Amino acid sequence: MDLILWRHAEAEPGVPDLERALTVKGQKQARRMAEWLGSQLPDNCRILVSPAVRTLQTAEALGRKFKLMPELAPGAEAEDILRAANWPGNKETVLIVGHQPTLGQAAALLLTGEEQDWDMRKASAWWFSQREPGDALSVYLKAVMAHDLVVK
Template sequence: MSRTVILVRHAKTGDGEPDIDRALTPRGHADAAAIGRALAANDVTPDRVVVSPARRAQETWSDAARELPAGAAPAVVEDDRIYDNDEDLLLEIVRETPDDIDTLVLVGHNPSFGGLALRLGSPEVRRDGFPTAACAGFEITGSWAGFEPHAATPYWFVVARA
């Protein structure tokens, strides 16, 4: 069985402290909506969305979800491990995904998202990095629990800009 995992880096933010409360800029809100349009244009229909507790990640997904077709945005699961910014913790989240989920979307931060995209084999990330509002899609086979990075096939990469 083929499954899909999509990594979405939050859109452009302003400065501020504490870090977890940093909000999107007006450009960030526009780019986040462009993320949703890019997902819809590529027929991405998430079954599960796991988002960092950081305000910028929450706002990014909220804006993106409004651009998806009606009923295509499931309830959000918030997970502190995404904010911890560690690739191995992201892999834990993927491996804990229930097997009735076909498409998993993670919304979070660099450097862990760019690092994980590299581990999953994304040639675009090697070339261009993983900027704000970047999305990378990977196909995997087998169960989520048995997922290993070498088993991913990159199929989609976009930097969504309004």
């Protein structure tokens, strides 16, 4: 199984939190990262998105179908991310579009077995893979990509 964690792009400040939209800069960040992801993701990739406006707008940049999942909203736990993705038992690639600190905590959990507060930059994607299907202990970090590294 491959699991990609994609943090939403830059959003406007304000409240309510779920209604914060991407800035113009954030829209550009999302498009650049979507360009890279779109060239890498398999056609059957399952895309799961937090219901926040900023994650919805980030995911829309991909131009693919996705599913909104309330359990991925701000304040979710790292375990919620893994459960939504059906980690490690899923056979397909899953892309999660979500928030900090949850995505960083999920990344730490995947690689170290412990929740830690790892920082994940806005609009960046961390791609995890397993050497042995279904074996959570065989996970490795396949790629980390930032929107500003995408070559046009």
